[in-house]
Every structure is written in C-alpha cells, then in structure tokens.
Amino acid sequence: MKIVVDWDLCEGHGQCEFAAPDVFQIGDDGNLQFNETPDESERSNVEQAVRRCPTRALTLLED
Numbered sequence: 001m002k003i004v005v006d007w008d009l010c011e012g013h014g015q016c017e018f019a020a021p022d023v024f025q026i027g028d029d030g031n032l033q034f035n036e037t038p039d040e041s042e043r044s045n046v047e048q049a050v051r052r053c054p055t056r057a058l059t060l061l062e063d
C-alpha cells in the first residue's frame with residue numbers, strides 16, 4: 001500500500017495522526033510528516049486515517 005497526500009487539501013487537522021500515530025505525525029512546524037509506504041500491519045489504522053480526514057486529503061493506493 002502507498003499513501004498519497006493532496007497537499008492542496010491538507011490543513012493539518014491531525015485526525016490521521018490520531019488514527020495512525022506510527023504512520024502520521026504533525027511536526028512542531030504544523031506540517032504533516034508520514035511514512036508513504038507503511039507496513040501492512042498498519043493497514044486498518046491507515047484506512048481509518050483516510051476515512052477520518054476532514055478535507056479528504058489522503059488516498060490509499062494498492063501496490
């Protein structure tokens with residue numbers, strides 16, 4: 001799986017970090033940092049993060 005962020009939509013709400021803290025982090029500067037290709041064990045958390053994003057900035061692609 002691969003995560004794609006639409007940077008034009010991302011507003012740094014942090015819902016993704018709440019759902020998948022081992023994959024997404026909002027830095028001290030307010031910018032999103034993330035693991036673009038997380039381990040398969042994070043799939044359910046990443047799927048939840050995609051669903052929770054209030055601006056729909058996250059997309060999950062399959063390999």
